[in-house]
Amino acid sequence: MDSVSTSRAHGGTQGVYRHASTATGTDMTFSVYVPDHAPGARLPVVWYLSGLTCTHANVTDKGEFRAHCARHGLIFVAPDTSPRGDDVPDEEAWDFAKGAGFYVDATQAPWSANYRMWTYVTDELPALVAAEFPVDMDRQSIMGHSMGGHGALTIGLTHPKRFRAVSAFAPIVAPTQVPWGSALDRYLGDDAAAKRRHDAVALIEDGARVKELLVDQGDADGFLAEQLRPELLAAACEASGIDLTLRMQPGYDHSYHFISTFMGDHLDWHAARLSA
Amino acid sequence: MDSVSTSRAHGGTQGVYRHASTATGTDMTFSVYVPDHAPGARLPVVWYLSGLTCTHANVTDKGEFRAHCARHGLIFVAPDTSPRGDDVPDEEAWDFAKGAGFYVDATQAPWSANYRMWTYVTDELPALVAAEFPVDMDRQSIMGHSMGGHGALTIGLTHPKRFRAVSAFAPIVAPTQVPWGSALDRYLGDDAAAKRRHDAVALIEDGARVKELLVDQGDADGFLAEQLRPELLAAACEASGIDLTLRMQPGYDHSYHFISTFMGDHLDWHAARLSA
Numbered sequence: 022m023d024s025v026s027t028s029r030a031h032g033g034t035q036g037v038y039r040h041a042s043t044a045t046g047t048d049m050t051f052s053v054y055v056p057d058h059a060p061g062a063r064l065p066v067v068w069y070l071s072g073l074t075c076t077h078a079n080v081t082d083k084g085e086f087r088a089h090c091a092r093h094g095l096i097f098v099a100p101d102t103s104p105r106g107d108d109v110p111d112e113e114a115w116d117f118a119k120g121a122g123f124y125v126d127a128t129q130a131p132w133s134a135n136y137r138m139w140t141y142v143t144d145e146l147p148a149l150v151a152a153e154f155p156v157d158m159d160r161q162s163i164m165g166h167s168m169g170g171h172g173a174l175t176i177g178l179t180h181p182k183r184f185r186a187v188s189a190f191a192p193i194v195a196p197t198q199v200p201w202g203s204a205l206d207r208y209l210g211d212d213a214a215a216k217r218r219h220d221a222v223a224l225i226e227d228g229a230r231v232k233e234l235l236v237d238q239g240d241a242d243g244f245l246a247e248q249l250r251p252e253l254l255a256a257a258c259e260a261s262g263i264d265l266t267l268r269m270q271p272g273y274d275h276s277y278h279f280i281s282t283f284m285g286d287h288l289d290w291h292a293a294r295l296s297a
Numbered sequence: 298m299d300s301v302s303t304s305r306a307h308g309g310t311q312g313v314y315r316h317a318s319t320a321t322g323t324d325m326t327f328s329v330y331v332p333d334h335a336p337g338a339r340l341p342v343v344w345y346l347s348g349l350t351c352t353h354a355n356v357t358d359k360g361e362f363r364a365h366c367a368r369h370g371l372i373f374v375a376p377d378t379s380p381r382g383d384d385v386p387d388e389e390a391w392d393f394a395k396g397a398g399f400y401v402d403a404t405q406a407p408w409s410a411n412y413r414m415w416t417y418v419t420d421e422l423p424a425l426v427a428a429e430f431p432v433d434m435d436r437q438s439i440m441g442h443s444m445g446g447h448g449a450l451t452i453g454l455t456h457p458k459r460f461r462a463v464s465a466f467a468p469i470v471a472p473t474q475v476p477w478g479s480a481l482d483r484y485l486g487d488d489a490a491a492k493r494r495h496d497a498v499a500l501i502e503d504g505a506r507v508k509e510l511l512v513d514q515g516d517a518d519g520f521l522a523e524q525l526r527p528e529l530l531a532a533a534c535e536a537s538g539i540d541l542t543l544r545m546q547p548g549y550d551h552s553y554h555f556i557s558t559f560m561g562d563h564l565d566w567h568a569a570r571l572s573a
Contacts, residue, residue: 278306
C-alpha cells in the first residue's frame with residue numbers, strides 16, 4: 022500500500038492510499054480518515070460507498086464527515102466505485118462500467134476480469150484496512166449514496182453480523198425494477214438469483230434481515246421517481262419487520278449538498294450503535 | 298445575473314451565479330450561500346476571497362462553511378480569483394494571470410484591460426449582491442485564504458468602516474517582500490506607492506488600522522517560510538497596536554483540509570462581531 026497524500030484535518034489525518042488489488046487486477050485508490058486517538062487504541066470504522074461517476078475523492082472533498090468522525094472517534098473509509106486504468110474495459114456511458122461498478126462481481130465478459138467490486142469492498146479492502154489502520158473490526162458500519170446506497174444496503178443485508186449500522190442517502194433500493202439496474206443484466210447476465218442477491222428489496226423479500234435502517238431522501242431529487250423509489254424499500258421493511266427510518270427531506274436534490282447536510286445525523290446514528 | 302445552479306444545503310440555498318462584469322470586461326461566476334430566514338429579513342454577509350489557482354468552486358465544495366453560516370444566519374459570498382475566458386491574456390504560470398488576480402486593478406498592458414479584481418470585489422460585485430440577495434450591507438465582514446488572505450487583509454485595512462471583522466487563513470501578508478509578490482510588479486509596474494497599497498504589512502506601516510485581526514497558519518504549510526511569513530504581520534500589528542490573534546496550527550498544511558478545520562472558528566468570530 023502506497024500513501025498518495027496525507028493531510029491533517031479536524032484533529033486527525035485524512036489520507037489517500039493506493040494498492041495493487043487482486044480482486045480487480047488493477048491499482049485501486051481509496052481514502053481513510055483517522056481521528057487522533059490514544060496510543061494502541063482501535064477505533065470503530067464506517068464504510069462509505071459512493072455513487073455513479075464518483076471516485077473516493079467526491080465524498081472526501083465534499084462529504085463534510087471529518088468533524089463528526091473526529092467528535093465520535095470514527096475511522097471513515099471511502100473506496101472507489103470501479104476498477105480504473107487504460108486496460109480496463111469501459112463504455113461511454115456514465116452509468117455503466119468505469120465509475121459504475123454497482124458493487125457486484127461481474128460474471129459476464131468482458132467485465133468479469135476486473136469488475137469485482139463486491140469481493141474488493143467486502144473482502145480484500147477490509148483485510149488491507151485491518152492490517153494498515155488502527156481499526157476495531159468488531160465495530161464496523163456501512164453507509165452509501167445512490168449506487169453506493171445500493172451497495173451499503175445489499176452488503177449490510179448480506180452481512181448483518183459484520184455491520185452494527187446500515188444507512189443510505191438516496192439509495193437505489195431495487196435495481197431489478199429500475200432502469201439503472203440494467204447494469205446488473207450486463208454484469209451478471211441471465212442469473213436472476215444473482216441479481217436478487219444484489220437488490221436490497223429482493224434480498225429482504227428473500228429473507229435477509231437487519232434490525233433497522235436509516236435512509237434520507239431529498240424530495241427534489243431528479244432520480245427519485247424513476248430510479249430510487251424508496252417506497253419499495255418501505256414496503257419490504259414494513260412486511261418484514263425491519264425498522265426503517267425513511268426521512269423525506271423537502272427541497273433537497275441528489276448532490277453532495279444533500280449528503281453533507283445530513284452526514285452528521287448519519288454519523289451520530291452510526292456512532293450510537295458502534296459504541297453500544 | 299443568471300443562476301447557474303441552486304441547491305438546498307444545510308437549511309439554506311447554495312447558489313452559483315454568472316454575470317457580465319463591467320470591471321473585468323468578462324463574464325464572472327461567483328457563489329452565494331443564503332440560510333433560510335424570516336420574510337423581509339436582511340442578513341449579515343461574509344466575503345471569502347480564494348487563493349491561487351482557485352475559482353469560486355474550491356471553497357464552495359470544500360470549505361465546510363454552510364453549517365456554520367446556517368447556525369449564525371450569515372450569507373457567504375465567494376468570488377472568482379481572476380477574469381476568465383479565451384480573450385483574457387494568460388500565461389502558463391499557476392501563480393500569475395488567470396486564477397491569480399491578486400485583488401488589484403492592473404495598470405500594465407496587457408493585464409490592465411481585464412485584471413481589475415480590486416474594483417470587481419470592492420465595488421461592482423457588492424453592488425450586485427446588495428441588489429440581488431437579502432444582505433444587510435451595514436453588516437459585512439471579509440476573510441480569505443493565501444492570495445485571498447492578502448485580498449481580505451488589504452481590502453479590510455483599506456475599508457475599516459465597511460468590514461466589522463477581517464480574518465485570514467495562511468495569508469500572503471507582505472507581497473512586496475516575497476516571491477509571489479512579483480505578480481504585483483507585473484500588474485502595477487514601477488509604482489511603489491501602489492504596491493504598498495496592496496501589501497498588508499506596508500499598509501499598516503503607512504497608517505492603515507483595524508481594531509483586530511484573526512489569522513490561522515499551519516506550521517506544516519510548505520509556503521510558510523518563503524511566501525507567507527506571518528511574523529512580518531505580527532511585527533507590524535505589534536508596532537501599530539492592532540490586536541492580532543495569530544494561531545500557529547501544528548501539523549496543518551496549506552490545503553482546504555486546514556481551512557475547513559478552522560472555518561467554524563472564523564465564522565464564530567465573524568458572527569460575534571457582525572451581531573454586536
